[in-house]
Amino acid sequence: MTSKELLYVEDALGHEKFMKCCAQKTSSKLTDPALSAYIAELEKTHTDLLNKFKNLL
Numbered sequence: 001m002t003s004k005e006l007l008y009v010e011d012a013l014g015h016e017k018f019m020k021c022c023a024q025k026t027s028s029k030l031t032d033p034a035l036s037a038y039i040a041e042l043e044k045t046h047t048d049l050l051n052k053f054k055n056l057l
Contacts, residue, residue, distance in 0.1 A: 001056075012053050013050065013053050016053060020043055020050060023039050027039040
């Protein structure tokens with residue numbers, strides 16, 4: 001992997017960590033069950049993407 005590709009993966013890891021964290025915080029604060037469930041799905045999606053990027057390394 002080139003250094004440019006590694007920089008991309010590092011940037012993607014940071015983005016996915018941020019999105020996962022935002023989804024966790026938001027999901028816990030919502031009172032609407034349907035919306036909270038949707039945000040929890042987004043958290044799972046970002047967790048899966050984070051794991052995929054980590055597996056590239």
